[in-house]
Amino acid sequence: MSALVVPNLNHERSSSRRSSPNPTSPRVGHKRQRNGEAVEVTANSGMQTPITAEPGSAQRPRFTADASIVLVGIRGSGKRSLGFIAAAALGRRFVTEDHYFQNATGFSRQDYLRIHGSEEFHKQDVEISRSMLEENRSGCVIDCGLGSLTRALQDYLKTYCQTNQVIYVQRDMASVTKLLRLSERSAQMLEAGDTSHRKCSNFEFFNLEDVTTNSLESDDDRGSPTYSFKLRDAQIDFSNFVQRLTAQEEASNQDKPSAFSRTMPIEEKLFTHALFVHLSTYRHGRIDFSALQGGGDVVEVRIDEWQEGSPRLISQLVAEIRRYLRVPIICSATSINSHFHVNTYFAALRHGLRLVPDSMVVDLALEKNWLAEFVERRCCTQIVGAIRSPRADLLLAASDQVIVQVEKALNLGIKLVRLSAPAVTRSDSDHFEQFLRGLRHRYSSRVHFSAYLEDRLGRTTQVFNHILTPVTHKALRVDTSSTMDLVPQITAYEAIQALFSSFSLDPLHFYVFGANVSSSLSPTMHNAAYKAIGLWHDYTPINVDGWEEIQSRARMIDFGGASIAQPYKVRIVDQLTSLSEHAQAIGAINTLIPLRREHGQMNHNPNQALYRNRAGFVFGFHGDNSDWISIQKMLSKNLSPRNVIHNKSTALIVGAGGMARAAVYALLQMGCRAIFVYNRTVANARILSEYFSRWAAAQSSSSSAQVRIIKGTNEPWPAGFAQPTTIISCVTHERLPGEEHVSDFTVPEQWLGSETGGTAVEQAYYINTPFTEQIKQLRATTGKPWVVVDGLEVLHEQAAAQFEIMTGKNAPRMVMWNALQDAVTASGGKV
Structure with a gap:
């Protein structure tokens, strides 16, 4: 048999799948200029391939933790609004070129241009922009204005990229044209200069239209306290982007990886799926993102074409996935073994890195110094090494070369390797599994393998592959005649069904346990989610009288997990074998997960996550808490930049x-240092206050925080503290035995004096409560921008987080929300 085929990086290979000829394509070998950059047209694809600098030649940027972030882009792209959002999210100073120019010259930009003329204005503009950037190299978010379109400032920004993150902000040109009221010619000129920003930046963000507003650049919007509520989607998108870019997402300690963490590394989960979204499919408008929820554990953006406008299209595709699916993103490009020239391959992946994906797949057949470029420039992106052969038999015959490439990956710090080849015969699957067992034995836990055979004959290996099996979705209408790339053969739903049918996964029973949960809405959401993604589970409400009754069901071999409702969230904590770090800090749980025994041995928690969706003997229980996650998510989504939580909030x-315990914990995690608790039973409020004050004092990140009590509703708001901009009502909606219904609280008027409004969160999930009605009335009468988050929104977020903790799968959030709304409608709004 022949050896593993390693691509010749100096020549383009023919593809086994050819695209239809393009009568408008330039002739092969022809070179021309595009945006000042030479391009070459390759033979068999008709695509334009940038002639780039030799891979590996780029200097590695080095960013300090507080390096200033610079935003560049054309007028109307939304830089100023996004800059305001980023500054609030990162707790930094916001510097605008307009303000800096006026301070430096004593004139506004418009007045200076009118008085001194165009030539002098542009000269001053560049010099002042340089001064602004030099004087604010750290601790800021900087809006770089029109000067970024000049060659001189762009040359300066290229050097600036070595020490600072420079983000090129794009926006749909039709929206920009409409916003700025541009003529067709003016719009074309503005667009022509826009792409020059890619050369003087190192990151890229596509600013999608926000569904809550038609304007991102209105001065009225930026000056109004209601500004942020018109930009909720953009606020979430860009806050997440800059936090990830500056590594604050990891440093914030909001969800530390643990045995059942929702954010545990993908390679440590069992039977995960990568939903392939091809760039060519997106370009043809064949994607309904709302239908893709739950279609995979991650989305893999597959760059299977490269032509005029592809970089912008890739940026927009990634932006839409982040907004509508909110799952990890992998970026990959068509293999060099196929129709991509090596320069095209590098251009595609370099662009992918600019978008800060969670992972990027890189061909291990590349020279080591070229691979090192991606490892060095990856920011917070994980690199996945890929080994792909044209045929399974060639792969199996070249084990020595496979090992060489795996060792290359290890030397570069790459710990996840994708191994694949098209199957030729059905027997290839058996030989491949044997080959794979040898590899796993050799490398043990040093390397994780995502390994499968492609095409229809390889479907068995795809089903039983543990990590990132490529899948498609019935809502993705992939035109196989237009793509020369791998098209996955199965959906995640089909793979999960096959795993249950083969007894690799087991149908389990889930419950909600509480004193009075007969009318709980949780079963509606969880059962809808199971059905949507193919899990053979069920979820039932059970009223219980105590821990013993909970145990009687939870010890069953087919127990999957349970939601814990009042009054057991605190009561049963001492009965559990282990707690997540969050549940331990909160002192309360709402999620119960079985701990299973394998071969008579009690597994340590790091292995327990692999037993989700599998039956087995239960030796103990793990407690977690998703209540705090739902509160944190709701606040992050609804707090405006003016009311963002900081150390004086x-x-x-x-x-x-x-x-209430979960709410206090969420606020402490978000950086709030002054929290007040009111409860009708003062003694209980004091217990909570003292507990969290002690806990905060022991944490280096929140040692200055204090949790205080307010004894009565007739008291004034405590002197020396700002009026609250966050109010969370944690009065139960559940009628517990021997208690009257108590969700009738309203806030004393003297505690509602915030001039910038705030966010009011209701935990009781009635449609309208006295508290929510009060805040709505306050908003109507005073005009202050209070946002009301009702209990159904909180319940939905809590259930989605809980579903992910219990099953290890991404929650199909829209499915769960629709099921919740249907249940409320069916009840006539009486929930």
Whole structure:
């Protein structure tokens, strides 16, 4: 048999799948200029391939933790609005070129241009922009204005990229044209200069239209306290982007990886799926993102073509996935073994890195110094090494070369390797599994393998591959005649069904346990989610009288997990074998997960996550808490930049039970240092206050925080503290035995004096409560921008997070939300 085929990086290979000829394509070998960059047209694809600098020649940028972020882009792209959002999210100073120019010259830009003329204005503009950037190299977010279109400042910004993150902000040109009221010619000129920003930046963000507004650049919007509420989607998108870019997402400690963490590394989960979204499919408008939720554990953006406008299209595709699916993103490009020239391959992946994906797949057949470029420039992106052969038999015959490439990956710090080849015969699957067992034995836990055979004959290996099996979705209408790339053969739903049918996964029973949960809405959401993604589970509400009754069901071999409702969130904590770090800090749980025994041995928690969706003997229980996650998510989504939580923010918590504990913890994690608790039973409020004050004092990140109590509703708001901009009502909606219904709280008027409004969160999931009605009335009468988050929104977020903890799968959030709304409608709004 012949050896593994390693691509010749100096020549383009013919593809086994050819695209239809393009009568408008330039002749092969012809070179011309595009945006000042030479391009070459390759033979068999008709695509334009940038002639780039030799791979590996780029200097590695080095960013300090507080390096200033610079935004560049054309007028109307939304830089100023996004800059305001980023500054609030990162707790940094926001510097605008307009303001800096006026301080430096004493004139506005418009007045200076009118008085001194165009030539002098542009000269001053460049010099002042340079001064602004030099004087604010750290601790800032900087809006770089029109000067970024000049060659001189762009040359300066290229050097600036070595020490700072320079983000090129794009926006749909039709929206920019409409916003700025441009003529067709003016719009074309502005667009022509826009792409020059790619050369003087090192990161890229596509600013999607926000569904809550038609304007991102209105001065009225930026000056109004209601500004942020018109930009909720953009606020979430860009806050997440800059936090990830500056590594604050990891440093914030909001969800540390643990045995059942939602953010545990993908290679440590069992049977995960990568939903392939081809660039060519997106270009043809064949994607309904709303239908793709739950279609995979990650989305893999597959760059299977490269032509005029592809970089912008890739940026927009990634932006839409982040907004509508909110799952990890992998970026990959068509293999060099196929129709991509090596320069095209590098151009595609370099562009992918600019978008800061979670992972990027890189061909291990590349020279080591070229691979090192991606490892060095990856920011916070994980590199996945790929080994792909044209045929399974060639791969199996070249084990020595496979090992060489795996060793290359290890030397570069790459710990996840994708190994694949098209199957030729059905027997290839058996030989491939044997080959794979040898590799796994050789490397043990040093390397994780995502390994499978492609095409229809390889479907068995795809089903049983543990990590990132490529899948498609019935809503993706992939035109196989237009793509020369791998098209996955199965959907995630089909793979999961096959795993249950083969007894690799087991149908399990889930419950909600509480004193009065007969009318709980949780079963509606969880059962809809199971059905949507193919899990053979069921979820049932059970009223219980105590821990013993919970145990009687939870010890069953087919117990999957349970939601814990009042009054057991705090009561059963001492009965559990282990707790997540968050549940331990909160002192309350709402999620119960079985710990299983394998071969008579009690597994340590790091292995327990692999037993989700599998039956087995239960030796103990793990407690987690998703209540705090839902509160944190709701606040992050609804707090405006003006009311963003910082060390001088104040918050009010109403209640002192398990939900109140989760609320206090969420606020402490978000950086709030002054939290006040009001509860009708003062003694319970004092217990909560003292507990979290001690806990905060022991944490280096929140040692200055204090949790105080307010004894009565007739008291004034405490002197020396700002009025609260966050109010969370944790008064239960559940009628517990021997208690009257108590969700009738309203906030004293003297505690509602925030001039910038705030966010009011209701935990009781009635459609309208006295508290939510009060805040809506306050908003109507005063005009202050209060946002009301009702209990159904909180319940939905809590259930989605809980689903992910219990099953290890991404929650199909829209499916769960629709099921919740249907249940509320069916009840006539009486939930």
